Amino acid sequence: MKRTGMEGSFAIAEAIKLARVEAVAAYPITPQTHIVERLAEFVANGELDAEYIPVESEHSAMSACLGTSAVGARTFTATASQGLELMHEVLYVASGLRLPIVMTVANRALSAPLSIWTDHSDAMATRDCGWIQIFAENAQQAFDLTLCAFRIAEDPIVLLPTMFHIDGFYVSHTIESVEFLEQEVVDKFLPEYRHPYPLDPDKPVTIGAFGPPFIYTEAKKAHEAALRSSKKVILRVWQEFSKLSGRHYSPVESYKAEDADVLLLCMGSFSETAMMAIDKMQAEGQKVGLIRLRLWRPFPTEELRQAVSKAQVLIILDRALSLGGTPPVCSEIQAALYPLKTRPKIVSFVGSLGGREISAQGFEEVIRHGVDKAKQGELDEFEIIGVRE
């Protein structure tokens, strides 16, 4: 297995090539652009035998993906922010029709004001669209999870589109050391995609018929059941992948959390910086640990409950607002823990909107401030950290 220094976007493009993707729909938006640019080069050089569809908008990008996937071609696209929002309507169709499209989202804040920098507002706005959603923290994970995403999405009992999130710039534009897999290894891991009911004149099917009230609920229930039961496939695929690569992934990952009274929970590249804060505070003898939420949909309720069962305080750092409501990750976690008799006190913070940095020292402050709030019982409202007054 070779190890190369490479930008996160290019590492993803390498994974797409190794996955022998057959159709790529592309529409540029920062910070996703490098992915589809690199794929265009691969196609132009004959390194990847795929149809490259340079569409006129993201709405059409996802729509073209519906078509390529429905005839049975392995399909990929990438987007961010406004592009993801423009796709919004089509995302529900992709999952409702059970088309295993794989998409990278290079997370970026939403307008207005216009911002090209990272936060998770775009991801959270698509929370309920019925896709499998996974967060990667660095280039290596992006490479690994891209390959896994196809295996998961195309599994005959899953057949659901899969979105994997990387933080814009932090992952997409940072050069890191990445360990790649050989083509033969990937070929074995990832068999050919065959949709069980493709559009085919020899076996005509009607796809996307309309659902009167007597059948709509049942269709949605089936979708919900499929998404939930995808978790066992996700676990199996990640396990297989770990045998292949030595790298382990699970829905909820704990970092130095065994004896921790206080846990910090976050998603995406943040957790890399947060680890530094945890290391330092533990060295000082403090009982703090870190929880990284890897799988966002289906929501890993069981694993989360398990991971926080011994903690007294759980500090949740959201990178998005739910304007006028509770921050999205926090509200999910509150909902997951509420039925338990004993549960940690939850402190909710929102930070790093539109690309504002939080340093390792910043994370220490967040944890300290969270513990104070928990002691004082100030658990009612979330707080946006680092606001300049």
Place this chain on the structure above:
Amino acid sequence: MESLAIYVPRLVTTKEYFAPGHRACMGCGEALAVRLVCKALGRNIIIANATGCMEIVSSPLPSTSWEVPWIHTLFENTAAVASGIEAGIKVLRRKGKYTKRTKVVAMAGDGGTADIGFQALSGVLERGHDLIYICFDNEAYMNTGIQRSSSTPLGASTTTSPAGKVSIGQTTWKKNMPAIAVAHDIPYVATACHSYPFDLMNKISKAIEIKGPSYIHILSVCPTGWRLPSDLTIKAGRLAIETGIFPLYEVEKDRYTLNLDFPQLRPIEDYFKLQGRFRHLSKEITSQIQERVAAEYAKLKKKATSNNY
């Protein structure tokens, strides 16, 4: 012998790919047009259909009127979905995983074509996908209850462009979609109407053979939206052509052909008076429209004659 020579080319398959039992209104010209189109397309096709009357009347779960592979996803993205199907087949064929010669067909109403789906359509025509795009133009958003579209003709009363004390109904001229398609420099553009079934089916057969995008614009009479007795659908379609309001023509590359020409066009009143949607129009407005129709027809005729060789 002689009568056979006339008869045989007019033989049409008895096979229906748009099966009976759909829920279109009585006398629906759009349903008739779809049926004729499907006969001409045959079975080796894949259809992507936009939201609108035809999708709704043909596909309430758990039944379907489609005897060919058919996909509906959204209102405005049909061209894009079709382009994906075409691209998908292309790559699978290259890799030896798909061996049939299948034509991809996109179908949408005038709203799904001239308004909300306009961008996706333009993208597809510009990228040159090998597919047929068919607009079934009933001159309004019929599925949602007769609202105006940019394809509604001037003076027509609809629920969002109602005729009133100070309004004539639709205040803008019908968008010229075929001309816009021609401007994309595609190999084949044609207009058609269900009231001329052989002309319509011939055009579809031609489009199947063409490599690259074709655009076919089919005037589809809607008795419900046009306020017209349902037994007058065919007649209304014929009058649209005989008055020159909707000429039947083809554009192959830059060559225009007027398929049905009339030494003398009928007055547009003949067409208007059948329909409730034009009932309120004054003589003045009618003659304004008449002038425009004559001018547009003359322009088209000039294009058609200037490329005669």
